[in-house]
Amino acid sequence: MSEAKKKILLVEDDKYICRAYQDGLGRAGFEVVVASDGLEGMRKAKEEKPDLILLDLILPVKNGFEVLEEIKMNDELKNIPVVILSNLGQDSDMEKGNSLGAADYLIKSNYSMKEVIEKVKFHLVKSK
């Protein structure tokens, strides 16, 4: 019996990167929902209740850290694993992500699509 497809919420403002992850994750068997700014990201998270959130940090309207904080403060959403996918890479950013409760922090340009998919699968299992 096949399990229901896992739902991934992708919050990313660059349209090309967004399309790339959407296609790649889709082909890997996931259902992908996208948001292109922080506010939309919050809304979709509440509406869709995804199994995992891929969150960019530099976002219009509301930035990634703010979104992360809000998610963790929301009882319905706080247990969804959030993987930060950003091109900011300072130690301070990573520490902040950690302290706010992110499950992982990946620098986009350092990870191939395959590697990202592996990470998603890993964190989905871990969060069960």
Next chain:
Amino acid sequence: MRPSESIIKYQGKNESELTPELQQRALMNILEDMQKDKEIIENQRKAILNTLEDVNQSQEQLKKRYSELNVLKDLLQELGFALKIKDVFQRAVKALKQVMPESVNFAYITPSSIPDMLSNSIYVHAQTPLGKKYLEAIKWSIKMAFRGLPASLRKKRELQAWINGKISFEFVEGERDESSAKLPLSLFNASLSVGDEMMGFVNVSSAEESIFTQKDINLVNTILGAAAGAILRLRQLLESEEARIHSLVEGLSNGVLMFDTNQVVTMINQAAKKMTGLSSPTFHFSEFSKLFSAKGEPSSGGKLDLDKKITEVLQTGRAVQIEEANLERFTYQVFITPVRDYEGNIIGGALVLHDVTHIKEVDRMKTEFVSVASHQLRTPLTAIKLFVEMLSGEEVGKLNADQKDYMDNVQESTERMIQLVNDLLNVSRLETGRLKIEPMPIQIENFIENIIEEANPMAREHGCVIFFKKPFDKTQGKPKKLPKISIDVVLMRQVVHNLIMNAIQYSPIHILKGGDRKAGECDIVVTLEQKDREGEVVISVQDKGIGIPKEAQSRIFKKFFRADNARIMMPEGSGLGLYVVKMVVEASGGKIWFESKEGKGTTFYVTIPVKGMRAKEGEKGFAA
């Protein structure tokens, strides 16, 4: 000699010829002589005793004189610190007390300090309780002595007016006793003046009669005279020094404050006044310190505890430097140092404010720029990377051989660019000196084993095997365990990882038929050892790779430099790896060097000081 013998000698006669009378007379003469001798000896003894007594007395006098000189010397030394006239007198009285009989009382006035005197007082050092009568008598005596001063004495008229006015007595030592009817039956006055400047009067008195000798009076005058001269010279010297320093400090663009051991600010220069808006001196340091706030110091809740810092400086005698202290819109570097007297005792401190607002601003912009630039560059690179990967993986359609080939090229170039951006980011962080070094004591053997494990997959791909030679005790014939050493794990990992990666990547791949690599062709040996007990720890990475050509060896650590053979072997290298490694190693207090032969192999050596890596504050927070 028997008496009879002497009689014979004396008389020159024979024993038989001597009559009893003669014998008796001879005896008497001898006795007389003996008596005379005895007297002579007695006189000599007396003379010697007298001389001894004189010597003794002289010695006593010398001792007294010596102690007086000592007192004088101490006084003069102490006067070095007493620029206030009142202090001067106090010290002079202290000296005088040591050379005067015990019951003597001292009183002094110091007209020189009139302008800032809140009360017109005669200061009294009483050895016995004194009553009103006694005090009035002293006052009267001083007044009289005053009148006797030459008219040419400076300030005489003001002093005259002052002394004729209301004067009260202030007991510095001793107490008032209204019931005492004692009068100063012996007294004299000595003035402390140099040239025509009148510094004050000392009245020396006692309830006992005729207690002072001329010698005493002379002694007091001498002491006071010497004191006066010394004070004058000192004051002049100090005044000119003070003026010089004052103008120097005033002219500084840095703000300078000086404070004493009670944390009261004693001096604040023009620049500091402008910076803080505080103007009057002699305020407590806390007025100053509450103006400042700290950046990012969580424990103090954002407030910079300058009070704590200066207490620390005053107590430990060690200077303190604060990288960032914020005052309104400005940022300052703060230096606090102790100030000592000539004996080395801490008598206060100095605080210097160095405006670094502009520098911090530029720094911030630079960091922001690097952050933003790297982010901006990475974004399109990511898009390219992902799409090329999916295209190349034939996820959206089959590719022919040429198309696949082209895709591989694009992919490789993209990876190069990504790597370059990463390296530039690292270099930028290192170069702006904002690199954090946080050493922690760890077991280095385990640390290296971890890095090797991480590198193994890559090594296997290249057909390499990494060996780890752990520290070995030759004398005992068994492995020895190194003590824990403080190193910054993140940085050191980068160093060792980079060296191992280089060893792997620059080892030529000889794939034999069947895909097996010839054993031993790519052996990488990582060695960890400590030369002697207290010696440095040395990590070395040895390969059998392409080696570094002689002409490239001197430039191998230079930014962006790549040797020709390396460029051919691995075109996508950035030339930043070793540059970064060297910077990190040296910033931590270690050394790096290598041995290499082209075509044979290379060994890189890195040392870590046994005291461990030096800590360094970086981007986050600042000195606590």
